[in-house]
Amino acid sequence: MNRKMLWITSLVVIFCSAAWSQTMIQYGALGANSAAGTSGAANSAANIVNVLNNRLAGLNANTSSGSSAPGQASQSPTVEELMRSNRRTLEQGALEHGAMLHAASVPQGAMLYVDHRAIARTPADLRLPAGKHILELKSPAFMDWKQEVSVAAEEKLTIEPKLQADTQAQNDKRIINLAF
Numbered sequence: 001m002n003r004k005m006l007w008i009t010s011l012v013v014i015f016c017s018a019a020w021s022q023t024m025i026q027y028g029a030l031g032a033n034s035a036a037g038t039s040g041a042a043n044s045a046a047n048i049v050n051v052l053n054n055r056l057a058g059l060n061a062n063t064s065s066g067s068s069a070p071g072q073a074s075q076s077p078t079v080e081e082l083m084r085s086n087r088r089t090l091e092q093g094a095l096e097h098g099a100m101l102h103a104a105s106v107p108q109g110a111m112l113y114v115d116h117r118a119i120a121r122t123p124a125d126l127r128l129p130a131g132k133h134i135l136e137l138k139s140p141a142f143m144d145w146k147q148e149v150s151v152a153a154e155e156k157l158t159i160e161p162k163l164q165a166d167t168q169a170q171n172d173k174r175i176i177n178l179a180f
Contacts, residue, residue: 079118086117087126094127097153101128103135104160110139128157135159141166 077085091098103112104123112120113136119126122137130153137145142163151157 083118083120086114087119090114090117090119090129091127093129098127098129099151099153099155099157101126101135101151102156102158102160103137104158105137105139105145106160106162107139107142110137110142110145110163112137130155137161137163139163 102123102125103120108122110122111118112122112124114126114128114133116134116136128151130151132148132150135147135149143166145161145163147159149157149159
């Protein structure tokens with residue numbers, strides 16, 4: 001019984017680690033049996049890594065300087081809290097001479113990033129500081145959209161891209177089921 005638990009625990013650790021994604025990408029053995037499937041598995045793993053890196057970047061950029069009181073456990077902020085914090089920081093720099101941005105997308109609900117920080121879900125209206133910015137829209141099963149814009153004070157900018165379906169994600173609908 002102990003050997004079986006050790007084996008199961010080892011598998012859980014392996015499958016839950018980043019090494020599993022790397023192994024899938026390099027060897028393709030766990031994700032698929034064809035070149036197209038292996039490519040899809042690699043793209044899926046790369047997308048997961050990108051999402052996690054973006055979340056970590058947001059967490060690192062938005063950690064507070066104060067620590068929690070002794071005896072209190074610190075709680076990780078939610079995605080919505082991070083977006084609100086990022087948006088407040090962005091809009092503070094645009095209070096007097098900012099530009100207005102209306103961001104929409106087809107489909108709605110895509111995550112809007114400004115200068116690589118998650119800000120809101122579409123549709124959204126916000127103020128941007130004058131200058132150059134990188135706007136990105138990300139949504140599951142769709143290709144990421146990215147554009148660099150330069151806005152002047154009091155300018156009104158509207159973006160409303162139609163996101164292109166990620167055909168690889170739609171063609172590769174296999175589910176890797178880890179059941180023990």
